[in-house]
Amino acid sequence: MHGKRILLIVGGGISAYKIPQLIRLIRAQGAAVTPVLTASGAQFTTPMTLSVLAGEPVHDTLWDRNSEAEIGHIQLSRNADLVVVAPATADLMAKIAQGQANDLASTLLLATDKRVLIAPAMNVRMWDHPATQRNLATLKDDGILTVGPDNGDMACGEYGAGRMAEPETIVAAIRDALTPAARPLTGRHVIVTSGPTHEPIDPVRYIANRSSGAQGTAIAAALRDLGAQVSFVTGPATVAPPEGVSVIAVETARQMHDAVQAALPADAAVMAAAVADWHVVGASDRKMKKDGSGQPPAFEMAENPDILAWISHADDRPDLVVGFAAETNDVIAHATAKRLRKGCDWIMANDVSPPTGIMGGSENAVTLISDTGAEEWPRMGKDAVAGCLAERIAAHLNGKTI
Template sequence: MLAGKRILLIIGGGIAAYKALDLIRRLRERGASVSPVLTRAAEEFVTPLSVAALAGANVHRDLFDLTAEAEMGHIQLSRSADLVVVAPATADLMAKMAGGLANDLASTLLLATDTQVLIAPAMNVRMWQHTATVRNRAVLEGDGILSVGPNDGDMACGEYGPGRMAEPLEIVAAIEGILDRATGPLAGRHVLVTSGPTHEPIDPVRYIANRSSGAQGTALAAALRDLGAHITFVTGPASVPPPQGVTVVKVETAREMLAAVEAALPAEAAVFAAAVADWRVTNAAERKMKKDGSGTPPALSFAENPDILATISQRAEGRPRLVVGFAAETDDVIAHATAKRARKGCDWIVANDVSPATGIMGGSENAVTVLTAEGAETWPRMAKDAVARRLAARIAEALA
């Protein structure tokens, strides 16, 4: 699977750097070529000679290599690989990536590359759990950086917990999965996915929302990613984490979601799985509302939120080739969804029954009917991941 693939391997400075030697060997025995980059700190753990011998290639170490930089070598190096792998990805390297720093060869390559990046974090458990690292991880995930590991286990320092770098074969498997996506049916295509609920404020501590967990939209974004698509994932405050390897845009309200959707265009397909609040409070209070002892509740006035699905479906310019909406209904599901598809102007509607007895809203399974210009197709109840994979395959077929 890796025959002929070019891997740019950045080795960070941690005790796990010794595993990078085995990783190089595993990659080369599968036919990949490896261009190794050593940070200064990494040279304290592995030698350039051992890395070069295993890689069968020169080791890149210095940003200010006059011979290489005469031809802008760091730019060439960052663009010539099929995948950039950082193993081990130390806390320092992750901080540099999250902050956009470029003060050595490794960080400059990571900032200059337009290639997908996979990191294999490795550090002390306290460093991994530190708020700064947690923040940096979230930034990198939002930027579409993929990761493998870390694993739980004994540390070189004698502590135990998450922070051990993934084993070389785990990293190889992750590399194979990523590069397999690059040849998938949606490779190179941009797909927009919305997910989760929206929160419409009543006052600073209260809001109007719904019971959507975001699980179906998240699963769908992951399934489309696995077919090779570049995903912009616009999500409200969901109870499930966003998938790795997608561009995440977090919003709160319906108006924020519409703005994020419009900013993400153009896209070849747009899938609107978010459960957007139909109304917002127009007289939301700037301070927490208090009971005044009269027993009279405060009077709330409402306005209709923008219709995101209809707005994008009816665009005169820049409309995605395929626009897919979702219809969460509690009665007359097919009739309501058919009317919604005609009213909104979208290509497909994915309808489901979310009445309390079904357990679908917030649950792990779904039962959907896909309505298109050709008619309605009802699928059996299945896990939301399975629904996502089946729908992603249909989208890929439609865009082929």
């Protein structure tokens, strides 16, 4: 990013409070930032703040007599290496999709001949609205890049997709947008699930498994390194999530299902999480105590949603769905049957019986099962497995074979 110039259009949303940090991070990468502040954006941050941090004047009107004497909006739109819109509100997205040009920001976006990257941010209902999704599809068809939005708590008190991606994630997307030719998954969106799920029994106890989340984390990082925009849906893993991806932290299988659903559409999905098959019905809201009878409590169990089967048959199914089969015996037979039963394209099968040391360990030994058969990979580090899988995914999505 060194020496690059970013034209940063700041929309009107509460997430505009993150823009000063975004400017700091962009400049720390050696790029220059020219801020454009919309009228609504000025309700959440000030021209003085943006100007001081960017080290440049803030542009906020189409009717500046000095700059417009030289057709300033055209110069602004053409002098940048990349135009970034953050936060990209529903209104801004609609203006871009419809080609409106009634203020400085929309005029710049219509006049630019440079790539545009938007970071959507809005209420979850607004994000899910058919009009917003139609506009999003139009923008993508027009070649506009997107980063986010993330899932999480909203300023309005609701929860779901619509939070603006974190500044670090936006910077990673800017870096990718400035070097698109070098990465085969640039412009692709991949969902990765990872880690275990925790199914509560009471406020202090839960049902879980020994998954560390290391393999899913490595896969997300490998896909990111190939240029993909990664939505990383992770349960309570023992490893930290990778940088440069959109992290959606969940606890239960039902929360993971909802997060995956909200992250669609996507080009590919890698379901690497070790999802619990069952949850406790009516988990207690108080710590359960011994009653002196010597008898353990009786739990009623219910089946969790089958995320892999659901996404394999979803209306907006990704082009490629990859599942994982962690087995302790008859690995290939069980995994082959699972692929057919779930309806996914590939299954990564591995033996997680205790002697292998794979579950929770640093290595993995997998067999890739597809409609062409079973391909055994040598035992290697989980980062290496992730790299091989990411290359296969890139080749598949780009119509190549390895």
